[in-house]
Amino acid sequence: MAANKNVKINAVGKEKFLIELTTGEFTAYIDQPEALGGDNSAPSPLHYFLWALGGCIVTIGKIVAKQQRIDLRGMECSVEGGLNSAVLMGKSDEDRAGFMDLKLVVKIDADMTQEEKEAFIEAVDARCPISDNIMNTTPIEFEIV
Numbered sequence: 001m002a003a004n005k006n007v008k009i010n011a012v013g014k015e016k017f018l019i020e021l022t023t024g025e026f027t028a029y030i031d032q033p034e035a036l037g038g039d040n041s042a043p044s045p046l047h048y049f050l051w052a053l054g055g056c057i058v059t060i061g062k063i064v065a066k067q068q069r070i071d072l073r074g075m076e077c078s079v080e081g082g083l084n085s086a087v088l089m090g091k092s093d094e095d096r097a098g099f100m101d102l103k104l105v106v107k108i109d110a111d112m113t114q115e116e117k118e119a120f121i122e123a124v125d126a127r128c129p130i131s132d133n134i135m136n137t138t139p140i141e142f143e144i145v
Contacts, residue, residue, distance in 0.1 A: 074109035
């Protein structure tokens with residue numbers, strides 16, 4: 001099936017490691033810690049990645065709850081992941097550059113049993129585009145101009 005929605009952002013390198021991100025009328029920034037040559041003025045790409053996953057889980061959770069008529073009073077998701085930073089710094093090629101593991105802790109405030117909450121999260125995860133892109137290979141094409 002063909003894509004029926006396109007999502008696009010633009011990333012422009014500024015001074016040092018500051019990156020300006022734009023999409024539509026929104027602007028955000030990425031930076032690196034001072035120890036890595038940045039000014040620590042914004043989160044790193046790794047933080048945005050984890051934010052995207054946690055934010056998507058909560059968003060899809062709200063959609064699923066509405067569709068299933070679940071009275072979802074609240075939902076929270078914290079995400080953490082471990083990686084070998086020596087790889088991204090070019091000091092090692094022993095591991096992969098990406099996260100080796102991701103742990104999501106999801107808090108659901110709804111009148112549901114533990115089993116119902118687990119089934120709910122399985123349904124949410126199955127519909128989350130960010131989770132899907134982590135679990136499945138998505139082709140990446142570079143066009144150099």
